Amino acid sequence: MADLEHRTGGTSPIASYTPAQGEEYMSERQKAHFRALLQAWKRDLMEEVDRTVHHMKDEAANFPDPNDRATQESEFSLELRTRDRERKLIKKIDETLGKIDSDDYGYCKSCGVAIGIRRLEARPTANLCIECKTLDEIREKQTI
Numbered sequence: 001m002a003d004l005e006h007r008t009g010g011t012s013p014i015a016s017y018t019p020a021q022g023e024e025y026m027s028e029r030q031k032a033h034f035r036a037l038l039q040a041w042k043r044d045l046m047e048e049v050d051r052t053v054h055h056m057k058d059e060a061a062n063f064p065d066p067n068d069r070a071t072q073e074s075e076f077s078l079e080l081r082t083r084d085r086e087r088k089l090i091k092k093i094d095e096t097l098g099k100i101d102s103d104d105y106g107y108c109k110s111c112g113v114a115i116g117i118r119r120l121e122a123r124p125t126a127n128l129c130i131e132c133k134t135l136d137e138i139r140e141k142q143t144i
């Protein structure tokens with residue numbers, strides 16, 4: 001499965017953040033940076049969703065050959081699953097933007113430590129610190 005949550009740049013690349021010396025964590029400048037990052041990411045995702053919808057409308061023209069039709073249907077269902085994941089991610093981005101507004105952004109929801117700028121740059125929607133995330137993954141593997 002593609003790692004959608006790992007932001008890869010998209011069409012609106014934003015330079016990575018360099019904190020000033022002694023700058024406090026989640027300063028106004030940092031919040032503005034991550035807000036811009038999340039908004040650009042969301043825009044990319046929404047454009048992607050739009051493109052697929054148009055693509056599917058264009059391609060939905062009749063295919064007289066049943067084999068073509070079957071191939072097309074499986075392609076569509078794959079695209080629909082991807083769109084579904086993107087929609088969920090867009091929702092998560094919206095929630096994350098809300099956390100920036102309420103000053104809850106950037107802290108681990110499990111243990112409360114600062115998640116860290118570097119990790120947030122790579123995963124702007126991260127809500128667990130790397131330690132808690134790792135523990136989480138170990139626990140997940142054990143329950144399967």
Ligand SMILES: [Zn+2]
Pocket residue numbers: 108109110111112113128129130131132133
């Ligand atoms: Zn934690």
